[in-house]
Structure formats: structure tokens, C-alpha cells
Amino acid sequence: GHHVSSQHVRIRRRELQCRFDIEKFTPAFLSIYESLVPVDEEIVKQKQLLLSLRKLVNKEWPNAQLHLYGSCANSFGVSKSDVDICLAIDDTNMSKSEILLKLADLLQADKLENVQALTHARVPIVKMMDPVTGIACDICINNLLAVVNTKLLRDYAQIDERLRQLAFIVKHWAKSRGVNETYKGTLSSYAYVLMCIHFLQQRTPAILPCLQELEATCVVTIDGTTCAYFDQVDRLRNFGVQNNESVARLLWGFFQYWAYYHDYANDVISVRTGRLISKQMKDWTRRIGNDRHLICIEDPFETSHDLGRVVDKYSIRILREEFERAADILQYDPNPSVTLFEPY
Template sequence: MSSIHSFGMVLEMFDANQQSNGLEEAGRAGWGCICETRKLVEGAAVCYLKKKGELDVMEKELEEAEGVKNDLLKMAEDHVVVATKEDGGCFSEEKQKLMGKRYTNERKWKEMQLAYASLLENESSRYLFKKDMMQKMRLEYELWCPLCESFAPNPLAIVDTTQPAGTILVQSFNRNWSVKSFEESQQTMQKEMLGYIPIKESMQSIAAGRTKSKDMLMDLSNAMKALYMDEYRVSDDVHARREAVRSGIEQIVTASAAFPKGTRVAVFGSSANGFGSPSSDLDLCLQIPQSATDFTKEHGVSAMTQLAEKFTEAGMVDVDTVRLTAPIPIVKLIFPYEKDGKSVLVDCDRSLQNPLACLNTALLNTYSKISPDTCILASIIKRWAKMRDINNPAMHTLSSYGYVLMLLFYLTSSEPNDGFVVDPGNVRGTNPPLLVNLQRVDPSWAQNPVGPYLEILAKPHNQYCIHQHPTEPNYKVNTYFYRSGLESLEQYHVNRSKSGPCLGVVLASFFRYFAYEFDYKKLVVSLDTKHGESKEKEIKAEEDGWSLYKPGLAIEDPFEHFYDVAHVVKTSNFHHIQQEFALVYSKIASAAAGDRGFVTGRDLIDLICEPVAKDD
């Protein structure tokens, strides 16, 4: 498979401007490689089907053996039952091994198909191959569905009866072919594997000339705003409660005398970055003054241990010191807050010296201030991810923070056009983005945002921007972002929201982009890019050792560039997340096209945030 990847890279590097008299020979050689690759994949199909058959037989034998065991258990006496149960774990172990082998077999076959599909879609190949060759390649590629990670059966192939059933690659063609038959074959496969036929058509095309479609999208926008105000907007009372808790803990820290004079308690995370909700936990950070140079991590752990005792004495509940030995020591506790005779228990995580987390919070909070619409979009996306069970890093799916970064990346890359969003993969960099990139925006333009959108050529490197990483001794972080004089940027985004696409269109386009447009194989989700440019995985592989060929999601942290926020997401879960992106866009597109009849904006939110079935 590495040879297929290498051949694909050679095609990508081919320069059509350096054509020579040997181009025809190169084309023949290239086509020969395609044919040989097809044989490799066909061979892989044979191996896959053979192994699948063997595993099916093994599973059937295991089920029969377990059935016999269960029958014996029913007939046995109590002491025999106990003895048998002690040995009964072997069946579950065998099942786990069998599942592992089946997963490996499926994964290898899907990866082989993915590698071959990447060759068929290679744009540079058109310079090498003749028209009839290109026609065959394009027809083959019509059968590929990245959401299913599989080729659909070729409706026009002359089946080789000597090969096992299920071999999906083209053997040869008859003359009476049509693209429609290939599309129908793919749609049949999608219906069987996904349960629905994904809609790829852009929202601009769907709503063109349809007044009802635009009305529905506007109704969706209004419903998003209303839902945010009802459930996600943090009220002044909640802000006051959080400040009271922060102040109370800071008083205990000061009174304990375990930390240097001038130590402050700061709020970070979703409770302070503008993208949380009233129910968000309170993340607190002890900020040690820079003058306390002799206060080491060892001193900090000892002081945090003493402080935990003070918290218990002060009436805090469930004080937990299990994570005091972590790279950044943490104490968890519950703060009992009372006001007007009502008591509220506030979950708190208190960490030691976590400056990057505070700066990250400040960055996101600045985005939320200059464009409140971003918070509305994030609340719907997070609601959708939670209800669809793809928002749990412990289960190897993506964190809420990861989804917020994906949203910010999309908004800082996308450009509106005639009231709709142009996906960032088309002509980029010619118009101002939906959201300015605070880590790249030119300060002189941001102070008076008129005229063409301007970005700085390079981020400044001074003592105010460069910080030592708290846990990586040899790593320094550039924490620059624009955060002064935000009134002008706030007004700029107010004007943009009036003249630009409505929130319903932006939400739909976000889902469509990450379902179909974003090149997960080559690109990284990164805010550290100039407008109109992208950061490639190849660069991250060289700089930070990231995986180069893994077709999964990669998200660069805004400050800690070596850290992949999506590293917890397994490949199988990534494909499931991509399928969910396609499903939610298809729901919105179907409603906009009128296929579902009249759907209110709130009904559509409930539809796209429909809880996933437990057995799904």
C-alpha cells in the first residue's frame, strides 16, 4: 500500500509546464502503474473475502459451542455450575479475539480501497493519460464513496466468474454506459450502508430561486438565536456566582499562606471563554507571580496538598487530590454557594500555574466578543455533537474544544458570496472571511477595518508574546493575538452579519464543508495560517512527527502547535463523525429543498440534534 501512496505523490508533484517529448511514454508507464495497482487491489479483495469467510465459519462454530455450554449450565447442579463459570471466560476472550481479527481485516481492505481511490481522483493524472484512459478512471471513481469507505459494484463490468463474489473493481466495459447507472449503484450502496443517500449539493444551489427555502433558513436562524438565549446564554446572576466562587477560593488561598504573596485565582475554560453554558464547570487556575522564581513544582504540589486540607476545613465538598501528581497539578472540589436562601453546588477544577490555558481562554473569549453569532453557532454544534454521541474524548471522539476550533477555522477561512458561503477550497483569499483571524489580523487594519482585509506578514516575537511552555522545557510558545480596541472589530462583524449569509446558511455550510470538502488526508485544521492558505500534514509530520498518511482528523492547538487536539479520535470514530456531518447537512438540505414539507426552524434543530439510539 505504501507503493500506491508513493505513486500518488509522484502524480501530485508532476508539473504540466515541464512537458517533454517523453510525455507519451510517461503516460503509458503511468497507465501501466494504474493497471498494476488495480490488480493489487483485486488481489486484496480476494484475500479479504477469503479471510472474511474463515472468520464467519469461526464465529458460527463459537456460537454453536457457546450454545452447547449454556444448555449444559441449565442442566448442571449448583456446584457444577460454579466450576463451569470459572472456565466460562474463554468464550468471551475468543469472541474478543475474533472481533479484533474481523476489524483488522475490514480496516486493511478499506485502507486499500482508499489508497486506490486517491489515485483515481488525482487531478495531475489528466496531463498524463489519454481521453479514453481518463474516462475509465473517472467512471471507476464515480463508484467510490468516502463516507462508506468503499466502491459500489460496477453496473457495467463483465464479471470474472473465476474471482470471488464481491470483487468490485472494473474488469471491462460495454459500450452502452451512462453516468446515471454509476450514480444509482453508489446510491444503492449508500442506502444499504448508511441508511440514507447523502446530499452534496450546495445550499446556494438548493435555495436558488426558491423563496420558501430562504424563508426556512431564516426561520432556522431565528430559532438558533432563541434557543441560545433560552438555554446557553450565561446570565448576570451566573457570572456573579462564578465571581463569588473565584473570590472565595482566592481568599482561602491567601489566608493559607502556602503560596507566594500576590498569587491570584483566575477562571479559564468554557466558563470564561464565551463558548460555555450556565451549567459549565468552573475551571480555576492559581497564577504564581513571576517574581517567585524559587517556587518550584515540588513546592507547588506540597502547597496544593496543604490547600486541599484548608478547603475541607472551609466546608468544601468532595475535595479530590488524585491528580496532584499530573504534569499540571489539579485539585477537584465542590463549592457550596448560597444566595437569597438558595444553595447551589458548583463543580470546580483548580490547577496550578496553567498560563497557556488562561491565554487560550482569552483568545476564544475575544472571538466571542467581536462576533456573538459565533457563540450561537457553537452552541448548536456542541448540542448536535453531544446528542449524536460524538463528543466524548474518553470514548475516542472529539472534545467540545475541538469542535469550537473547527468552527473558528471554518469561519476564518470562508468567504460570503451573494448572501451565501463559498466553501474554503474554491477561490480563497480574494474576499474578507466571515470572521477575522485574531492571530493574523493586521493591527492597523483592525483599529479601523475599512478597505481590503489585511493580515500581518509574520507574528511578532517579543517578550510579551513568547512564553516558556509550563511542562515542555525546550519549547517556547508565541501567544500573540489581537485583543485591543475591539469596538471597531465588533462593529465590523455587526455590519458583516447584516449583509452576509444568515446563521442557518453558515451552519449548513459548516457541516457540508467538513462532510465533503475538507481534505482530511492532506490538511490540518489550523488557525495559524494566512487567509487563503492551508497547513499540510506533511509539514506537521516534519516539524512535530504527526502521522502523514492517516486519513483522520488533525487539529492544531492555537498556541501549542505540537499538540493535536484530535489525537484521541480513533480512525473508525473519525469516519463515523464524518458520516454524522454528512447526515446533518443532508437533513438541512432536504428541509431547504422542501422534501420534508414545511419544517419550522425549531423542528429542524430538534431533527438535526436527534438523540442517537443506544443500539445504533
């Protein structure tokens, strides 16, 4: 049967409201966005570091490749982010741990600082700091799916600048409010960016297309997973022009959605399809091991992978209270571009 909860009643009440003066906060949110975007000098330093690491690594492994991934390459990185690098290597004689330990030796010998091999982490990495540029860096091995999902995010960002504006502000909010910490059961930056992409795919008229539903112009298979999507995004630059919503209105809508509209019991957000899909369809209705599926965000390529799986019954409450707080601030607060980011 269909279940009408008190939450639905609340949804109806909110639906009637729309803050008529929301647009006037766009300049303030845009200036926060501008202050978070890294300056060119920083990007240059990251490239320098990558080049010097390539030299070092190729001396030992001539066929190995280094790829930037994560926020330094997906265009959603704020100033002074750590740099994430993936070492793609095809050495059948060495285990992943052996490669990491060898890499750590090479880095140490090359005078990089705080070199640490974390061979037992969920994603094993070598951490280090480059004293020349001051950049902190994590290097993982053969995590090529992350390199491809990095490219997908970067390609989406090129279609409409409102995606970067929205996602930078959402990430800044999440960091300020302590809800961007997967080890504490809240969501990763990657998950928040997917939530923003999905939200913009869902606007009417849509601000973003669904790249995986269009003709595939980029196809790679990694560990048996085929990643295919339309990546000629310069042909989609005008996609969202029918929709003239500003970043303040989109932020308001984003938090309204996660506070009062999203059906946590039944729905999965899916950037892959550009739609909501049902938990039932994915068989995400039961708890299996540690996967509780209390907020469901489908990975665009590893489709069995729920990015909300880190969320538990305690942290879901915190998360939803934060969504409600943010929605209410955007609805009623006289100074939302300040109050939204107040430390918790």
C-alpha cells in the same frame, strides 16, 4: 498524482444544492442559543466563588494568582457548566502534586465538598463542589497557556455575535450526539470552537479576521511559547458586516464542510493563519505514538499540538457519520432545529 475519490464525486453533487428555505430556521436556532446562554445570576455566583477562593489561597500563598479559564471565561460556556480555575504559583520548594494536595487540604478545611486531588491525571487537578453556590470546580496548576487561549476565544467572540451562536449550537449538537468526549476519541469543546472560528475566517466575505496575522497588541511568553495577537477587538466590531449569512445558513455550511468538503487526508485547519495548511508541512503525515492525525486541528499557540490527536480509526468514523447526519438534516429535514439534537 492527484487522486479523485468517490467522495469527490459526492462533493460535486452536493455543491449544486443549496437549501433555498434554510433562513426560515434561524429564529428556531436562535431561541435554542438563547436558552443555552447562562443568566447573569450564574456569572455573579462564579465571580463570588472565585473571590472567596482567592482569599483562601492567598492566605497560604500571598503571591499566587487564580485565573478563570475554559468555558466559564471564554464566553462559550452553557448554563451550569463546571468552572475551570488555574492557580498560578511560583513555589520552587513544592512539586505540583504537593501543591495540589496542600490546596485540597485548604479547600476541605474551608468546608468545600467532594474535594479530590487527581495528581496522576493528564492534567492534574483538584476537584470540588461549593455548597453555597452549587458550582462544581476544577483547579489546575500553572496551565497558563489555557488561560491565554481562553482569552483568544473570548476576543474572537466579541468580533461577531454569529460565532457564539454557531459555536453554542455546535457544542449542543456534539453533546446531544455523544461526540464531545475526548476519552472516547471524539473532540473537546475547545476543538469545536476552533473549528467554528476557522469556518468563519474562511467565509467569503470573511466573518472573522485572523487575529494572529494582525499587528500584535498582546504578547506573552509562556514556557518558551510566544503568544502574540491583535486583541483590540472593539476596533473590529464591523469586520463581518459585508457578510449577511444567518446562523441557520452558517450551520448548514459548517456541517456541509465537515461532511463533504474537508480533505481529511491532507488538510489541517489553522486558526493561527486563518487558512488551511497541509499535513505535509506540519509533518503530521505519519502516526507517531498515539497521534494519528485523522482530523487535524492546530492549536493556535502550541502549534505542534493537534487537537484531533484523540481521534482514532473507530471514532473518526463515528465523527464523520455524525457530520454527514447533521449536514443531511440541515439539507432535507422539515424540522432541523429539533432533529439535529435528538439523542443518539
